[in-house]
Amino acid sequence: MQRLLARGLVLMGTMILAWAGAFTSARMNADLTALLSQGPRVAGTPAGRAAGDYLAAELKKVGYTVEFQPFSYSRTRDQGSNLKVGDKDIPVNALSGSPAGRLEAPLVVVMGIGRAEDYIGLNARGAIVVVRRGGIPFLEKARQAATVGALGMVVVNNTSGNIRGTFGGGGPIPGVTVSQEEGQALLGQSGTKAVLDVRTVSEEVQARNVIARRGTGNPQAIVGAHYDSVVGAPGANDNASGTVTVLELARDLAHSPISQRVWFVWFDGEEDGLWGSRKFVAANPDLVRGLRAMLNLDMVGIDVLGKLGMGGDAQLFGLAQQSADLEQVSLQDLGANEGGSDHVPFAQAGVPVLFFTWGLDANYHQPGDKIADLALMAQAGRVARGVLERVVQ
Ligand SMILES: [Zn+2]
Structure with a gap:
């Protein structure tokens, strides 16, 4: 009885330690604050650049090799x-x-x-x-x-x-x-x-994706989130929430063999028409062909749906359901074609995709997009980790 109880306590202690290590509120809050302090992270602006630099620095701290994928496109500005x-x-x-x-x-x-x-x-x-x-x-x-x-x-x-x-x-x-x-x-x-x-004028945008990896060779899965936002909107939920969640997931997995098989990608230029993800897919045809999954987190910081929404591949959804059951998160199946975000170019290239979102909130693309809930982000991140554990070998 005593020994059993003691063992139970040790087990509980381990669980609590493991739980406290991953998706730590203080760390994620610091990330959110750092990203939002720059103002709207419009692609090609100093704020966008600072956000990319911040991500790269944080990823290097936990041992990732970080690469920027630069690209350019033209965009109009409304005068x-x-x-x-x-x-x-x-x-x-x-x-x-x-x-x-x-x-x-x-x-x-x-x-x-x-x-x-x-x-x-x-x-x-x-x-x-x-x-x-x-x-x-x-x-x-x-x-x-x-x-x-x-x-x-x-x-x-x-x-x-x-x-x-x-x-x-x-x-x-x-x-x-x-x-x-x-x-x-x-x-x-x-x-x-x-x-x-x-009254629109045309301008050339210099943007860049941020890519983090640990292994050599091509990945089996990609986890992504766009880190850019639109003019006039701080972009807390859209999409500092996904950006920070994927960053924390990368930290969490930094010492797991899973991170040898996964690339983490923060896409730029999403808001101007999925430029970052389209450029990534176009530049890496062999890599993309070999992917078992692409997970995309966009707007995971405000609960609009009442459940964690998930769209894309039915088989991956099944794995997400197993992961969500363990994490006690309720999922809502958004079906095959839900959402116009960075998973779309991957899906069009034949990659099984999963799109994570808590839904489109009232402050979408507006100055009021200032808040993202760390607990919701952590839930999305844990479900994503569970999917990777089941997909990556
Ligand atoms: Zn978005």
Whole structure:
């Protein structure tokens, strides 16, 4: 009885020590503070550079070999765009990649999100179309609008406030987003003359992915998170949360044989159209072909879904479920194609992917994105570790 009890206590002691070592709040909090102190980590800016340097320094401390993968792309900057309807000036955000231009044309309100079928029986030729956000990418909406002869596009946000969206490349026609509040008023104004003034300028972005590895040879799995954020948003949940969780996971695994078979990658330029992950996949075809899994953590610091959401490969989801059961985390299956983040280029290259997220919070891409919950991040990190333990050999 005594001996059993003593053994139990020793076991408990070991468990507590192990638990305290991994996903330590104080350390993760220090990481979050360091990343957020720089301001928005927009790709190609000094803040983005400082974030990459911070990650590299932290990873070297625990013995990783760190490499930067530099790349460049062009992006547009909005110098203040406007929509004038009647006498009223309505503030709008140009979609990144939108051509500049000043259009005078009637509004045509599209009943839907701007799919091809939403234009049946509607004459949008020569018009500025008004569509709702959601369902399909902005670029797809713009292509449909251009196909039916529209000259410009206004996307009404589907949550409160406005966002900064991107075409993920060059858009076919000028496109802007408007806040849900301002947009509501537009929905009843088909036929009204409007002036859409899109004032974008093009700039070349020098960005870089941060890659950490310990082993030689190609990895069996990649764990990734984008570390860039959008103009005007501190990017705590999107995506300092994933950035810090993957950093802490790398620290946690630094002394495990698993880290010999895994690469940890922090992607840059995600917000401008998945540039970092696309460049990584394009630059490493052999490596990508051999991957058993790519895990992507994006927005893991605010509980929106009530469960840890997970999208992607069904078999990996099964492994995540086993891991989550042990960690007492509830999962929500988001299905095969959920989410437009850095796992997508890997999935398109045939890699089994898993996308981790607690959901899209109300402060998404807004100045209020200042908070990420360390306990939620730790839960996502532990489930990810469990998946790696089951995938990597
Ligand atoms: Zn994100």
